[in-house]
Amino acid sequence: MGLQPSTVTVNTLIKGLCIRNQVGEALDFYDDIMAKGFQLNEVSYGTLVNGLCKLGKLRSAIKLVRKMERHSVKPHVVIYTTIIDSLCKCGQIVEAHAFKGQWQEANWLLHEMVLLIAIEPDVYMFNILIGAFCKEGKIIEAEVALGRMMKCGEIPTVVTYNSLMDGYCSMDNVNESKEVFNKMIRSGLAPTVVSFNILIDGLCKSNMVEEAKVPFKEMGHKSVDPNAWTYNSPIHGMCRLGKMSSVQDLVDDMHDSGVAPDVVACNILLNAFCKSRNIDQGIALFQQMVALGVQPNLRTLNILIYGLCKGDRVNDAWEILNTF
Incomplete structure (x- = not known):
């Protein structure tokens, strides 16, 4: 018929394939229509980048951004945010020797956004970076990112301050965490x-x-x-x-406030009773825990079995074990 598909039609097809996790087919479709001289827009590329990132194919996503630039399509902030977010999340699970490369890639993408393409990162992107830095104990880098954030005119949010507080606490610097907390309040948040x-x-x-x-x-x-x-x-x-x-x-106080104890609270108390040789109180707590609908986990079982065996109550330990 000689009809050319519209950009909306192409984007709809690409989105449909990516939603069904058929990103490979979407990329084949992309190669096919590009070979025929059809130009995609930032929506098309954004959908493909998002699909690749969800599959953990970050190198392919970055290569696609490079193709965008070669085809004179300017990446928008959401595309960079998607990749940087994925790089940061990936950085938290890859092994140490590969991890450094992920951070370098994330930092380079941020540098590229600001200096080469003149896209201003938004508060969401900065929070992703600051949060990831803090989780990895890179508190200096997190503070640098905060400084850059404020220089770009973005105002830190509660999420920003929470990440920094958590970062300082994870480094056993609770006094600095308190300072961040007080700074958050002084800022009006x-x-x-x-x-x-x-x-x-x-x-x-x-x-x-x-x-x-x-x-x-x-x-x-x-x-x-x-x-x-x-x-x-x-x-x-x-x-x-x-x-x-x-x-x-x-x-x-917990009971009076209407806060139901979870399995973590129960395990803490159970461990304390067993360590102090108050096994009967521990068993009573376990029974109360089950009656309240709190689901015991493997740690609960380990604490109780260990406490009973240490107190020469092996038969009771077997009885508890058989209830799981």
């Missing part, structure tokens, strides 16, 4: 339950359980409802210090 949880958890892991009571109380003043994670950190800290009366107060 309202900390979320995640913000408080990061700080409380960091303090408790640094054996600063008493200091953790300050942000814990502040949550009430700011009308931020605690969740199971909020309680798990101080419960674990108090158990580690052997302050079981304080643990009971926290459990009671």
Whole structure:
């Protein structure tokens, strides 16, 4: 018939194939129509890049961006964000020797966006980078990314500050994490339950359980409802210090606040009872846990079996084992 498909038609076909995870077929279709002289737009390329990234084919996605540039199609910020996000996530699971290359690629793409193509990264992209840097303990790089973010006129969000807080806590620098928390409040942002949880958890892991009571109380003043994670950190800290009366107060407060204990909380308490040779209390807790609908996991079983065997109660251990 001699009819040329429209860009909308082509984009619809490519999107349909990618949605069905037929990215290989979509790329074959791309090669075919490009060979016939048909020009794709940034939507077509964006769909293909997204499909490749979802399959973990990051090198192919980057090569496709290079093809875009050769065909005079300017990549938009979403395409770069998709690739950088995938590179950062991949960087968290690849082995150390390959990891360095992933970071170099992500940094180069950001550099390319800003200096070569004059695309300004948005706050979402910066948060991806800062979060990934912090997870990998690269706090200096995260601070550099924050500086670049602010230089680009992007305002840090609660997500930005939470990532930095978590990064400092993971490096056992809870004091700097507190500084970031206070800076967030001074900037006019309202900390979320995640913000408080990061700080409380960091303090408790640094054996600063008493200091953790300050942000814990502040949550009430700011009308931020605690969740199971909020309680798990101080419960674990108090158990580690052997302050079981304080643990009971926290459990009671947890109940009064309407927060249901999860398997993590139950395992923390169970471990504390078994270590202090209060096996009967441990069994009672296990039974209560099951009655409340909390699903025990393998760690629950290991703690209980170990405690019972250490207390010369092998028959009870077998009985518990048979209930799983």
